[in-house]
Amino acid sequence: MQVEAVLDYLSGVTRYDRSVFTDLVIDGEVLGSVNGVWFERLLASEAALFVADEHALSCTLTGDYAHFSRELDAAARRWQQAGWLNGWRDENFTAFRLDGSPLFELERAAFRPLGLTSRAVHLNGLVRTPDGAVRMWIGRRSPDKAVDPNRMDNLMGGGIAAGESIALALEREGWEEAGIPADRLELLRPVSRILAERPVQRGLHREWLHVFDLWLNPTDIPCNQDGEVAEHVLLDLAEVEQLIVDERFMIDAALVTIDCLCRLGYWGTETPRIDAALAELRHPV
Structure with missing residues (x-):
């Protein structure tokens, strides 16, 4: 043995260095983490969807499951067209709130860039x-x-x-x-x-x-x-x-x-x- x-x-x-990631807040809850590359990409290309302060990157979306899913799907497709996403599967995963309730669904290839669970x-x-x-x-x-x-x-x-x-x-x-x-x-x-x-x-x-x-x-x-x-x-x-x-x-x-x-x-x-x-x-x- x-x-x-x-x-x-x-x-x-x-074990890894968590300090190189920034918390991603969605609808008031920390649901993801982004690295430095994606932090800059989201702020530069998706200013209508993401804003930053000294503590976190926040998604500005509000609404229901369908609205979140539709808007984030459109964003993910823009990232794919920009060549930032590989492994696109046309298969969605669900992102859940901290209490276990579903908040939105999104192409699985976009989960890792956003650090979603x-x-x-x-x-x-x-x-x-x-x-x-x-x-x-x-x-x-x-x-x-x-x-x-x-x-x-x-x-x-x-x-x-x-x-x-x-x-x-x-x-x-x-x-x-x-x-x-x-x-x-x-x-x-x-x-x-x-x-x-x-x-x-x-x-x-x-x-x-x-x-x-x-x-x-x-x-x-x-x-x-x-x-x-x-x-x-x-x-x-x-x-x-x-x-x-x-x-x-x-x-x-x-x-x-x-x-x-x-x-x-x-x-x-x-x-x-x-x-x-x-x-x-x-x-x-």
């Missing part, structure tokens, strides 16, 4: 072999993926689209990425909720990871349906740990996997040290 290496990995992917579902696929050992199904992302090609992933992981419930996203992604029928997933309950946050090239990645564990039979073989996963491999836990230490995983998938290994007690008496390192990321389900 490689406890120190895992702790070093966690430290490296979860998105949501995703992640599924650990676990198997207990006849000798009592636990193994884990790991996916390898397609080499054609725009983000993190060929990186290792959980059995399934994917974003929750605007208007989609966590349960529906779990069932949709479970089928698309691993060929798991909805009736195998509909009664699952989340086992963890992790807030992943780190700088990325686009801005700030900030996402709630809603985590589920699925125990599969040894004869169950995942089968990708949408071409986004190149293969699934069944590994023993030491092999999974090595992939984490070697930084082969997508970062969010690595956080979910480490969290799962803690639940399984993989590190024995050292597990509380890993738990402590994850404590700031974990939130009540």
